[in-house]
Amino acid sequence: MERILQRDSGALEALYDRYGRPVYSLVLRIAQHPSSAEEIVQDVFLQLWRSADRFQISRGPLEPWLFTMARNRALDFLRLKREKQRRREDSDSDILPSAVVRPDPEGDIDQSRRAEKVRALMTSLPEAQRRAIELAFFEGMSHSEIAAATGEALGTVKSWIRGGLLRLRESLGEASS
Amino acid sequence: MNCEQLAPLYEEYALGVLEREERAELEAHLARACPTCTPGVARARYVVAQLAHASPAAQPPAALRGKIMDAVKPSADAARTVVPIEKPKPSEPRAMFPAWAWAAAAALALITGYTIRQMNNQNDQLAQLRKQMKLATMQNQALQNQLDLNRMVASVMLSPDSLPLKLMPKDKNMPMVHAYLHPHMGVAITADQMPSLPSARTLQLWFVPKTGKPLSVAIFHPDASGQIALVAPVNMPMNEIAALAVTEEPAGGSPQPTTPIAWMAQVN
Numbered sequence: 001m002e003r004i005l006q007r008d009s010g011a012l013e014a015l016y017d018r019y020g021r022p023v024y025s026l027v028l029r030i031a032q033h034p035s036s037a038e039e040i041v042q043d044v045f046l047q048l049w050r051s052a053d054r055f056q057i058s059r060g061p062l063e064p065w066l067f068t069m070a071r072n073r074a075l076d077f078l079r080l081k082r083e084k085q086r087r088r089e090d091s092d093s094d095i096l097p098s099a100v101v102r103p104d105p106e107g108d109i110d111q112s113r114r115a116e117k118v119r120a121l122m123t124s125l126p127e128a129q130r131r132a133i134e135l136a137f138f139e140g141m142s143h144s145e146i147a148a149a150t151g152e153a154l155g156t157v158k159s160w161i162r163g164g165l166l167r168l169r170e171s172l173g174e175a176s177s
Numbered sequence: 178m179n180c181e182q183l184a185p186l187y188e189e190y191a192l193g194v195l196e197r198e199e200r201a202e203l204e205a206h207l208a209r210a211c212p213t214c215t216p217g218v219a220r221a222r223y224v225v226a227q228l229a230h231a232s233p234a235a236q237p238p239a240a241l242r243g244k245i246m247d248a249v250k251p252s253a254d255a256a257r258t259v260v261p262i263e264k265p266k267p268s269e270p271r272a273m274f275p276a277w278a279w280a281a282a283a284a285l286a287l288i289t290g291y292t293i294r295q296m297n298n299q300n301d302q303l304a305q306l307r308k309q310m311k312l313a314t315m316q317n318q319a320l321q322n323q324l325d326l327n328r329m330v331a332s333v334m335l336s337p338d339s340l341p342l343k344l345m346p347k348d349k350n351m352p353m354v355h356a357y358l359h360p361h362m363g364v365a366i367t368a369d370q371m372p373s374l375p376s377a378r379t380l381q382l383w384f385v386p387k388t389g390k391p392l393s394v395a396i397f398h399p400d401a402s403g404q405i406a407l408v409a410p411v412n413m414p415m416n417e418i419a420a421l422a423v424t425e426e427p428a429g430g431s432p433q434p435t436t437p438i439a440w441m442a443q444v445n
Binding site: 064137141166 | 189193194195222225227232233234236237244246249318
């Protein structure tokens with residue numbers, strides 16, 4: 001980040017090479033539209049370039065900052081689409097088959113390990129619980145919106161999400177402390 | 178809600194699913210930089226962000242990298258230090274050098290000298306621009322900090338749970354100081370038209386308990402325009418506070434008041 005503050009574009013390239021793929025994957029999962037996802041990811045990295053000083057002040061690890069910014073941007077896009085009621089059904093051809101790949105085996109080991117933990121945890125959750133967490137994270141829904149969307153009791157939804165997140169916290173505990 | 182009750186909600190807050198009431202409770206702790214909840218929420222943001230890895234892995238379009246780099250290129254170029262021009266090493270003079278060649282060489286030298294001067298000027302201008310950009314960034318940050326502070330002050334002032342108090346001056350020529358006491362968000366202090374203080378002196382805010390010695394809350398200075406705006410944590414139960422008082426103390430503050438009370442408000 002120091003190099004980005006010094007306007008070293010090579011540093012941004014390196015960050016893009018490391019985080020471009022997971023950020024794009026996240027944004028595409030939320031936005032469900034490749035060209036919009038591309039615009040959002042571009043916006044996220046340009047924001048990183050412009051706001052590097054603000055990140056320096058927060059002094060946290062970069063990855064969650066980047067993921068959080070990408071998720072917020074993508075959810076903003078999703079909400080805007082919903083508000084305008086012009087969400088269209090993407091045709092099968094809209095998401096290119098070549099756009100879905102396996103994780104980069106040469107990527108950062110720590111990042112891969114955490115990604116595996118998250119995927120393993122999500123897979124281990126009961127379908128309904130996993131669905132509730134996905135609706136919250138990828139669709140930006142609140143407890144009550146999820147309850148309405150799934151037809152489950154509000155208390156059940158709350159306990160599913162809380163239980164799932166606490167398991168995630170435990171699973172990633174070492175990395176986050 | 179206390180920190181212990183809020184701790185299980187940190188991840189849900191980071192996920193954005195908390196209902197308004199619980200969110201407001203937690204944000205009140207964050208607004209006063211609660212030493213338990215602030216790092217707890219930071220860790221929760223980290224944990225929740227990792228859910229990004231649950232997305233199906235997708236490959237961004239190959240052109241995206243180039244688009245991003247093209248977009249940052251102008252600012253990267255502007256910041257890049259201009260590489261000093263190496264002066265060409267003088268070559269061995271030839272024995273037979275025609276006059277026109279001397280004239281051409283002289284002209285070239287003039288042009289080269291002019292170009293180097295121009296480049297040096299541009300270097301100076303770039304250095305100046307970088308200084309200005311750095312200054313602007315610092316000013317922007319200072320404004321952002323001020324804005325954040327004003328937001329915190331406004332949050333406390335506007336909260337229906339805040340107790341507004343008027344700290345009356347002992348000296349009638351002094352302005353009144355306003356305080357807003359909130360059980361969770363802290364105490365906000367505002368004042369206008371305050372006289373300037375010598376740098377060796379400071380104002381110090383105290384909670385005067387019903388029993389026992391005054392408890393220091395914050396030290397502060399009026400700004401250049403005579404304004405005061407600050408938020409400090411409430412470090413004792415509100416029902417034990419009998420009064421708020423301000424004294425003038427040596428720079429750095431005092432463990433106990435060393436001068437007579439300059440402003441005071443009773444807490445009912």
